[in-house]
Amino acid sequence: MASFETTSTPSFAGRIRDTFTVFAAQVADWNEKRLTRKALEQLTDRELEDIGMSRADIPRYR
Known part of the structure; x- marks a missing residue:
């Protein structure tokens, strides 16, 4: 019985989509931290x- 490889490398459009999704x-993460x-x-x-922070802690949210 023959077997076939069903996985393939992503197409160029797929790689562009994945790159855009990551970006x-x-x-979105940067904006949430900024807010x-x-x-x-x-x-x-x-x-x-009251929430256990000081002004010095704020820049840690980068």
């Missing part, structure tokens, strides 16, 4: 302390 996910930093920067020192 879009990275942009989080922006929201944290608007909190008072007391509010940051």
Whole structure:
């Protein structure tokens, strides 16, 4: 009985789509972190302390 290989390398269009998908996910992740930093920067020192953070912790959300 003969067997056939059913896996193949992705087409050029498939690789472009995959690259775009990864890029879009990275942009979405960057934007979410940016919005989080922006929201944290608007909190008072007391509010940051309430959630166990300080101003020095905000840049860690990169």
